[in-house]
Amino acid sequence: MPERRIAPLLVGLVAGLMGLMLVVFGLASVAGYTDEAAAAETVGRWAADLDEPVFAMLIVALLAADLALPLPSSLLMTGAGAGLGLVGGLLAGTVGCLLGALVGHHLCLRHGRPWLERRVSDAELDKAEAWFARWGPWAIVLSRPVPMLPEAVSCLAGLSGMKRAPFVAFTLLGTVPTASVYAAAGAWSREGGLGWAVLGALGLPALALLISRRAR
Numbered sequence: 001m002p003e004r005r006i007a008p009l010l011v012g013l014v015a016g017l018m019g020l021m022l023v024v025f026g027l028a029s030v031a032g033y034t035d036e037a038a039a040a041e042t043v044g045r046w047a048a049d050l051d052e053p054v055f056a057m058l059i060v061a062l063l064a065a066d067l068a069l070p071l072p073s074s075l076l077m078t079g080a081g082a083g084l085g086l087v088g089g090l091l092a093g094t095v096g097c098l099l100g101a102l103v104g105h106h107l108c109l110r111h112g113r114p115w116l117e118r119r120v121s122d123a124e125l126d127k128a129e130a131w132f133a134r135w136g137p138w139a140i141v142l143s144r145p146v147p148m149l150p151e152a153v154s155c156l157a158g159l160s161g162m163k164r165a166p167f168v169a170f171t172l173l174g175t176v177p178t179a180s181v182y183a184a185a186g187a188w189s190r191e192g193g194l195g196w197a198v199l200g201a202l203g204l205p206a207l208a209l210l211i212s213r214r215a216r
Contacts (some may be wrong), residue, residue, distance in 0.1 A: 016073045043075055046085025055083050063096025067104045067151050077179055081186020089183030090176070091215070097144070097175045098168065101154040105167050108158030116159055125161065132160035137170045144174035171211075 057079045060083065065072045076096070081089030136157060143149040157167050183196055 008018065009090075023110040043079030044082065048080055052084055052088070056080070059083075059092045060096040063093065064079075064099035064103065066097075067100045073201075074182060077182035078186040078189070081183030082189045083186070084183075087188040088185050089186050090179050093179035093183055094172070094175050097150070097179065098171055101150060101169070101171045101175075102164075104151055104154035105158040105162070105164070109161065112159045113161060114157065126209060128159075129161045132157065132162055136160060136162065137166065140167070140170040141174035144171070144178045150174075160214075 046058060050058065058077055062069075062071055062076055063073055065071065066076075076095035077089065080092040083089070084092060086120050136153075140150075140157060143153045154167075155170070
């Protein structure tokens with residue numbers, strides 16, 4: 001396999017993963033599970049009806065499951081801020097997102113990596129790791145606010161053989177600011193109403209997508 005094909009191979013694998021995610025999201029949308037207004041109302045009801053520790057654990061569990069389920073993570077993190085306050089929402093959002101990222105990284109490192117090793121040489125894998133070591137960390141950081149992209153990048157990190165410690169560090173570097181914005185929007189919604197929460201939850205991904213398109 002030519003040297004230039006290693007990066008396209010990894011990117012192609014991730015594109016396939018994103019395609020699968022889009023299919024799942026499309027099916028969920030047809031079934032009515034991605035309605036953002038309904039999701040915001042549901043999360044708000046959970047925040048009002050559940051004890052804070054239970055609500056926090058629910059948010060963490062749902063964010064961790066975002067790798068496989070088409071869940072509105074932005075609304076979940078914003079709802080965490082509304083129900084738990086700025087600090088509590090930040091902690092719940094960060095822990096949940098980190099767990100989901102670790103699951104994707106671990107699965108692709110443990111199961112996707114052997115698949116890749118059967119198809120490329122050790123030298124080519126070394127080049128892939130060097131390529132991701134150079135460019136991948138910032139992809140991890142900058143992808144966190146963009147819908148669906150964090151899951152794909154987490155899988156790419158696992159496929160490239162990135163070690164857990166640096167992966168966690170760069171994931172936190174991108175997740176903490178993102179979760180902070182969502183938690184702040186949710187905390188403000190306690191006084192300003194749900195509109196602030198929805199605006200923050202939908203506005204940040206839109207801004208991140210715009211920046212990523214401009215940066216290409």
